[in-house]
Amino acid sequence: MKYISISNNQAISLDSIPELPYGEFLESNVGMLTGSPERHCVNYFGFWTEAYSSGEPVEDLYDENKNRKEYGENVKLICCIADDKTHQIYVSSATVDPEVVYESFTARNHNFEKYEREMHEIFRIQYNNHPWLKPVRYSHDRADKAETIENYPFFGADSHELHEVGVGPIHAGIIEPGHFRFICNGEQIMHLEIQLGYQHRGIEQLFLQKKKLAELTTLAENIAGDTTVGHTVAFVNLWESLCGYKPGRSLHFSRTLALELERIAIHTGDMSAVCADIGYQLGNSVYGRLRTPIVNFLQEWGGNRLAKGLIRAGRTNFPFSGKLGARLASILDEFELDFNEMTSKFFKLPSALSRLEKTGVVTYGQVLEIGTVGMAARMSGLNRDIRSSHPFNLFGEEFTHEPVIKHHGDVYARVRLRRDEIHQSIGYIRKMIADIPEFTEAAGVKLNPQRNMFILSLVEGWRGEICHCAITDNEGRLGLYKIKDPSFHNWMALAQAVRNNGISDFPICNKSFNLSYCGHDL
Amino acid sequence: MFENIKIWWHQGKQYIPDVTNAKLPGIFRGRPVITRSVVDEAALVELCPTGAITGNPVCIDLGKCTFCGECAFRFPEKISFTSDYKLSANVREHLVVKEGNDKGIAVEPAKVRKEVRSLFGRSLKLRQVSAGGDNSCELELNACNNVQFDMSRFGIDFVASPRHADGVVITGPITANMAGPLEICYNAVPDPKIIILVGTDAISGGIFAGSPALDREFLTKYPVDLYVPGNPAHPLTFINGVLDMLKKNNLTNRKYD
Numbered sequence: 133m134k135y136i137s138i139s140n141n142q143a144i145s146l147d148s149i150p151e152l153p154y155g156e157f158l159e160s161n162v163g164m165l166t167g168s169p170e171r172h173c174v175n176y177f178g179f180w181t182e183a184y185s186s187g188e189p190v191e192d193l194y195d196e197n198k199n200r201k202e203y204g205e206n207v208k209l210i211c212c213i214a215d216d217k218t219h220q221i222y223v224s225s226a227t228v229d230p231e232v233v234y235e236s237f238t239a240r241n242h243n244f245e246k247y248e249r250e251m252h253e254i255f256r257i258q259y260n261n262h263p264w265l266k267p268v269r270y271s272h273d274r275a276d277k278a279e280t281i282e283n284y285p286f287f288g289a290d291s292h293e294l295h296e297v298g299v300g301p302i303h304a305g306i307i308e309p310g311h312f313r314f315i316c317n318g319e320q321i322m323h324l325e326i327q328l329g330y331q332h333r334g335i336e337q338l339f340l341q342k343k344k345l346a347e348l349t350t351l352a353e354n355i356a357g358d359t360t361v362g363h364t365v366a367f368v369n370l371w372e373s374l375c376g377y378k379p380g381r382s383l384h385f386s387r388t389l390a391l392e393l394e395r396i397a398i399h400t401g402d403m404s405a406v407c408a409d410i411g412y413q414l415g416n417s418v419y420g421r422l423r424t425p426i427v428n429f430l431q432e433w434g435g436n437r438l439a440k441g442l443i444r445a446g447r448t449n450f451p452f453s454g455k456l457g458a459r460l461a462s463i464l465d466e467f468e469l470d471f472n473e474m475t476s477k478f479f480k481l482p483s484a485l486s487r488l489e490k491t492g493v494v495t496y497g498q499v500l501e502i503g504t505v506g507m508a509a510r511m512s513g514l515n516r517d518i519r520s521s522h523p524f525n526l527f528g529e530e531f532t533h534e535p536v537i538k539h540h541g542d543v544y545a546r547v548r549l550r551r552d553e554i555h556q557s558i559g560y561i562r563k564m565i566a567d568i569p570e571f572t573e574a575a576g577v578k579l580n581p582q583r584n585m586f587i588l589s590l591v592e593g594w595r596g597e598i599c600h601c602a603i604t605d606n607e608g609r610l611g612l613y614k615i616k617d618p619s620f621h622n623w624m625a626l627a628q629a630v631r632n633n634g635i636s637d638f639p640i641c642n643k644s645f646n647l648s649y650c651g652h653d654l
Numbered sequence: 655m656f657e658n659i660k661i662w663w664h665q666g667k668q669y670i671p672d673v674t675n676a677k678l679p680g681i682f683r684g685r686p687v688i689t690r691s692v693v694d695e696a697a698l699v700e701l702c703p704t705g706a707i708t709g710n711p712v713c714i715d716l717g718k719c720t721f722c723g724e725c726a727f728r729f730p731e732k733i734s735f736t737s738d739y740k741l742s743a744n745v746r747e748h749l750v751v752k753e754g755n756d757k758g759i760a761v762e763p764a765k766v767r768k769e770v771r772s773l774f775g776r777s778l779k780l781r782q783v784s785a786g787g788d789n790s791c792e793l794e795l796n797a798c799n800n801v802q803f804d805m806s807r808f809g810i811d812f813v814a815s816p817r818h819a820d821g822v823v824i825t826g827p828i829t830a831n832m833a834g835p836l837e838i839c840y841n842a843v844p845d846p847k848i849i850i851l852v853g854t855d856a857i858s859g860g861i862f863a864g865s866p867a868l869d870r871e872f873l874t875k876y877p878v879d880l881y882v883p884g885n886p887a888h889p890l891t892f893i894n895g896v897l898d899m900l901k902k903n904n905l906t907n908r909k910y911d
Binding site for chain 1: 657658660661662664665668678679680681682683701702703704720721722723724727735781782783784785786787788789790791792793794795796797800801802812814815816826827829830831832834835839855860861862865866867868885886888
């Protein structure tokens with residue numbers, strides 16, 4: 133056996149993951165992706181073997197200066213390949229020594245580019261043929277503290293014709309920090325390099341330091357505030373499976389409902405932002421104000437406009453009632469009326485369409501090579517949607533999800549994708565609130581994670597695939613927590629999208645992707 | 655043309671005429687009220703994910719609170735959250751709500767620097783800096799300028815450059831990687847200038863407090879003029895806090911239609 137095959141949210145014993153020699157590990161995982169667009173790498177990470185097996189409390193991983201202590205010499209790598217056709221995830225592992233130089237996965241398949249950069253940054257694993265071994269996020273536990281975010285090694289253009297434009301980390305609007313370095317020929321972008329890491333808060337490490345479930349849930353809620361529901365659902369699904377707890381329909385119901393509401397709210401807000409970036413005031417105002425009734429409904433339901441506090445493992449403080457269902461139905465009726473009126477105007481406005489069509493194109497070949505997920509895959513004909521490929525909560529049980537697919541890979545495709553997904557989500561919600569389950573969850577459930585387990589949880593947030601992985605130690609404490617926001621893959625698609633476009637079209641390209649900085653930097 | 659007019663007509667009036675007295679829909683977890691009833695204080699303190707609750711007497715520090723409401727669900731006789739969204743203060747200690755105290759939170763006029771009201775009373779331009787913010791407070795600060803909250807009507811705007819700004823609005827727990835750029839931005843704002851901290855993460859570090867990836871030294875070097883709690887801070891909490899600081903609350907009752 134070269135791998136163990138698991139389904140989404142299935143907890144397995146850590147020892148059951150086959151360990152291969154590195155060469156075989158590389159051939160097996162890269163080979164699985166070759167010629168198979170239905171497969172992609174959902175997570176690939178490493179951890180110090182000694183730290184894990186020593187059984188020491190995890191806070192002891194840090195010395196008095198809060199620096200990570202060096203543990204042993206070997207790093208265990210775990211690679212997870214998802215197969216959308218069989219709905220399975222293939223997990224395999226290998227142990228490597230940072231003193232030895234290895235062949236990179238990336239030289240054979242660019243899907244692995246960022247994972248290997250991350251492992252080089254944290255464990256100093258050396259590769260002889262990685263094309264782009266730059267720091268990912270200047271994480272506080274990086275191996276080389278001398279490398280700092282101020283001296284990131286950008287590509288430069290040594291030419292009299294070309295010039296460079298640096299943007300960020302502080303941008304013109306109210307958005308998160310990141311640095312964009314353009315190499316331009318006049319107004320035309322030849323190359324864009326995106327440097328991130330400014331938002332790094334050390335979340336994965338905090339997951340190991342914090343002990344209370346309330347703390348872990350709060351951490352999950354704060355990974356990316358615009359995807360509060362997505363990340364929290366990924367966490368609670370994972371945690372319940374890890375503890376061997378099976379939630380009832382009412383919990384699945386509220387999670388699915390919240391996820392689709394979040395999708396509608398953010399997609400609508402993004403359509404407003406795209407209108408703002410092409411100077412279309414009416415669209416900006418109307419879509420912008422249409423986000424409000426949806427987020428206000430989340431507040432009516434759970435007391436917070438971004439659904440913080442709504443999702444909890446094994447329970448909920450806010451059972452969804454018939455009264456809320458009726459209220460939501462009337463909000464959606466009004467929403468749809470205004471949304472459709474605005475949309476029919478926007479999508480036939482020549483001055484708007486001319487800015488959207490053929491702007492920021494990413495081809496099918498490019499997204500496949502990068503390994504994008506979610507909207508950034510579906511915009512170019514690559515069918516990647518966890519709701520259909522690795523279903524969770526009510527998906528697969530009560531809904532057979534048909535992903536919305538577009539083919540042109542331009543800003544227009546991304547805007548139409550949002551429009552269609554809003555309609556689709558409204559349809560799902562209408563169906564759900566026609567049959568609201570009685571809240572039946574048992575009170576005071578004790579959730580204790582099993583020992584020496586590995587688990588992987590996938591959720592389709594509004595941006596795309598969210599992946600959380602956890603490993604517990606021999607006392608049932610978290611020994612490792614890995615978070616992957618869809619932005620981890622998709623930033624590279626933005627960098628490709630803007631090539632050969634005018635630099636003035638960068639804002640609209642950026643907004644049409646709306647990627648997460650904090651979700652990437654963690 | 656006619657289609658545009660139709661859309662305008664159908665949208666009606668969206669703005670909130672009176673932002674200081676507006677009622678929020680449904681439940682909203684705003685300012686908590688703590689009764690004097692006796693509960694298991696140790697369990698209550700232990701419950702809080704961010705250590706915002708302290709015992710004897712029971713207090714909630716809104717600068718640390720994530721407003722998850724867990725304490726109110728577990729100890730309903732002790733703690734309840736009101737829908738009062740006016741939570742901003744210019745004195746850090748005023749964010750601490752004590753048991754038996756049901757007074758609103760407000761800016762203490764004597765502690766507001768003179769030039770703040772005299773220079774910025776009619777027009778305040780702010781530069782927002784996200785320093786590890788999770789994009790929730792950023793979304794709400796953006797919402798302050800949408801057609802509903804329409805903060806620009808009070809002469810308060812976010813501007814693109816620190817050179818054009820009268821102060822900085824900081825969100826996020828201030829990461830080590832962002833500490834340098836934040837200071838450069840602050841230094842680029844001409845004097846006199848103000849600092850507003852928005853959200854639990856910015857005020858205390860929130861759930862990230864103590865993380866080795868943070869560097870909060872900036873806050874020990876420069877004075878903070880306004881604390882706006884929330885996770886994220888509601889647009890009305892921010893708008894009312896700034897109006898309170900500028901003493902412009904009397905303007906908001908003006909009829910606009």
